[in-house]
Amino acid sequence: MPELPEVESTVRYLKERVEGLSIERAVILWHRTIALNRGKSFSQQVAGATITEVFRRGKLVGMRLAGASDQFLFTHLRMSGSLDVLPSSFDVAPHDRVIIFLSNGKSIRFNDTRKFGRMYLTPSPDEVVRSLGVEPLSAEFTPELLQRLLAGRKRAIKPALLDQSLIAGLGNIYVDESLWRSGIHPLSPCSSLPEDAWRSLRRSIQEILSEAVSLLGTDFGDGVVDGGMYRPSVYGRTGERCPRCSGEISRIVVGQRGTHLCLSCQPKPRKARHRVKLTRGAKAPSQKRRKR
Ligand SMILES: [Zn+2]
Structure with missing residues (x-):
């Protein structure tokens, strides 16, 4: 998409x-x-x-x-x-x-x-x-604004970044890429992120979008963007090696969206629970669930 x-x-x-x-x-x-x-x-x-x-x-x-x-x-x-x-x-x-x-x-x-x-x-x-949020490549999109938009929310960071009424233009690929570059687990509650995470996340979003724009985006072979040369680091790379730490890239489901991440670069927040889809050779994470 x-x-x-x-x-x-x-x-x-x-x-x-x-x-x-x-x-x-x-x-x-x-x-x-x-x-x-x-x-x-x-x-x-x-x-x-x-x-x-x-x-x-x-x-x-x-x-x-x-x-x-x-x-x-x-x-x-x-x-x-x-x-x-x-x-x-x-x-x-x-x-x-x-x-x-x-x-x-x-x-x-x-x-x-x-x-x-x-x-x-x-x-x-x-x-x-009218309902669209801030443009992430605009000067207006500062770390302070990002923090102001999201930090008060209890929801997980990934669905918040996908919300077009907050930030307009991000989708599944570039959210996964940005969270990986910032070392943030997609299920981290917005309200749990430390001050410096907003700065790093804003920088990652802008760097990744700018790189992708200069490379004409990503080509999925579906004819939508012919010849896009951006090559994602984690998106769609389940089971491959993380380009930063050589750990294995996992796929989880967050808000019904397939989500790609490196669990060593993006440690799981303590309370987050999610379904992990195992792939060849993937290590089973702890399935223990807290009883309510
Ligand atoms: Zn990694």
């Missing part, structure tokens, strides 16, 4: 190819992709508009459309969505959901195998992005 770095790659790709062009027409091939659209039909509203800016907010691709009335088109790629720019003469591909024809003979294809992706067309961007 695309996260901030993969969405940023998509935004940069689109910026070079569509900014300044006008839209001739749009064809909707799967109606449920259009999740928000006020007034006239989607196609009628975007036809004739100029794409003046492509930008990112959290995991959303945004386009500013200037026309008879100014609009914003946001796309959430969700699990399998991708936005490509192809010659308009190319055939419709099997999972194309929306095609936006441009003035230069090319078209934006929103292809989405699993159909979870959504497009939102609105005159007021707040309607779509």
Whole structure:
């Protein structure tokens, strides 16, 4: 699933190819992709508009459309969505959901195998992005802010970092990577983290996201981000060696999300209980549970 770095790659790709062009027409091939659209039909509203800016907010691709009335088109790629720019003469591909024809003979294809992706067309961007939290690569994202947002919470650190209303753009991959780099166990209650952990965590989040953005994100071979060169250190590497201590990388489940970590670099908090999925050669952790 695309996260901030993969969405940023998509935004940069689109910026070079569509900014300044006008839209001739749009064809909707799967109606449920259009999740928000006020007034006239989607196609009628975007036809004739100029794409003046492509930008990112959290995991959303945004386009500013200037026309008879100014609009914003946001796309959430969700699990399998991708936005490509192809010659308009190319055939419709099997999972194309929306095609936006441009003035230069090319078209934006929103292809989405699993159909979870959504497009939102609105005159007021707040309607779509209001609930999103701070951008983790912005100057605003300081250790103090991170601590202020999370330190008072009893919940585990991983689900708190995944909460888009607190920090926008992080997902499963980059949260696992950031917690590993900071040596924090994903089940550590936010309220249990020492003062210096916030500084280290903020630095890890920014370093990892910046590295991943410069490498065009991670390529999972699903066509969402072709050629992403970021190679995770722990995510998806169950049973492999930790690049820092050579311990074995484990997989646990936190809030129903597969979570990858090194138990020597990220010691388990004393009270945390979790299910550990054992892999080949993995040592069984203590299964003892406290009786209630
Ligand atoms: Zn380690």
